[in-house]
Amino acid sequence: MDLENQTFISFTLLGLSEKPSLRMPLLSFFMESYILSIIGNVLILLLISTQSHLHTPMYFLLGNLSVVDVFLTSITVPRALYSLISQDLSISFHGCFIQLFLFHMAGNMDSFLLAIMALDRYAAVCQPLHYTTIMSKRTCISLLTFSWFIVSLHSTLFFALTSTLPYCSWVIHHYFCDVPAMFSISCTDTSVQQMVVFIEGSLIVMGPMLVILGSYVLIIRAVLKLSRSKVYSQTFSTCSSHLTVVILFYSSVIFMYFRPSSLYSAAYDWVISVVYSIITPMLNPFIYTLRNKEVKNAVKRVIQWVRKDGQKQIKDTEDED
Known part of the structure; x- marks a missing residue:
């Protein structure tokens, strides 16, 4: 079937309906996870934008991470809920x-x-005297712009590899459209496309991962030279939080993406x-910010302000009566 005719076809996302008994538990899980994700990330954005002492490179990057996380979950979860x-x-x-x-x-x-966040932590720990110069606003924006450009090219390649394939089945055994699932329903040999995905995907994924690992090796080496136990403990606490998410993510x-097609399940x-x-x-x-002392203090200040404002309104209402 040619591409022109394929564009009039609809796919069926069968991933969440293959076990009807799990429909309600999955609905509850997706709904609660999405709400928590939106609330948590929006809260971080509000704190960073309203608290002047959080207007630093580290929190600027955290704010960008929250925006991307809201974007990422909103691409697939609302459609799955529907x-x-x-x-x-x-x-x-x-x-x-x-x-x-x-x-x-x-x-x-x-x-x-x-x-980029790992580089920021490296600059803060290993180059504290030059931190503001290394991680200036201009540097952060340049790194973010470059990253968006690279990931856009990467996504364009994956889009081209999958959208031009002929499909013999229109049933996708997944809850959203993803590369391995699309390859599995194509009626042509996708070994070349899979090789391209493996090679290019390895570069786009392993590059940032090597930067993270390299940054933390240097951070750990620098911290081990310190004799102050408090600094030692705080830095390793930050590293462990970051690395926990890195390990989970990567x-x-x-x-998912770097294994033989025979292992696709x-x-x-x-x-x-x-x-x-x-x-x-x-x-x-929660991992990156709510364990952070500065963010905790910012949350406390906002709560205190809300309480004081509420008490003032109640008092003003009582005085009017």
């Missing part, structure tokens, strides 16, 4: 590949942001996708 509620599993040909493009762009931007991504792969597309964005605001 399918679970309405049981309408169809997605248009164009809608499917637009979702694939946006998902890979946001997911890889998450990876690049983790790398292990699931590597398992529709029954379990959507579960792996949930880890990096829903769980990690949901946990990011």
Whole structure:
């Protein structure tokens, strides 16, 4: 079937409906995870934008991470919720590949942001006297612009590789349109496309990961030379939080995209996708910021301000009466 005719076909996202008994538990899980992700990331954005002492490179990057995480979860979760509620599993040909493009762009931007944040921590710990120069606003914006450019090219390549394939089946055993799932329903040999995905994907994923690992090796080496136990403890606490999410994110991504096609399993792969597309964005605001003393103090100040404002309004109302 040629591409012109394929564009009038709708795919069926069967990933969440293959076990009807799990429909309500999945609906509850997706709904609660999405709400927590949105609330947590929006809260971080509000704190960073309203608290002047948080207008630093580290929190600027955290704010960008929150924006990308909201974007990432919103690409797949609302559509999955709609399918679970309405049981309408169809997605248009164009809608499917637009979702694939946006998902890979946001997911890889998450990876690049983790790398930039690691560089920020390296500059703060290992080059404290030159930190403001190294991580200036101009540098941060340049790194972010470069990252968006790279991930856009990456997503365009994946879009081209999958959207031009001939498909013999229109049933996708996944809850969103993703590269492995699309390859599995193509009626042509996709070994060349899979090789391109493996090679180019390795560069786009392993590059930021190596930056993260290299940054933390240097951070750990620098911290081990310090004799102050308080600094030692605080720095390793920050490292452990960051590395926890890095390991969770990258292990699931590597398992999903960098393995032989013979190991593809529709029954379990959507579960792996949930880890990096829903769980990690949901946990990011809690792991990266709510364990941070400055953010905790900012939250306390906002709560105190709200309480005082509420008490003042009640007092003004009582005086009027």
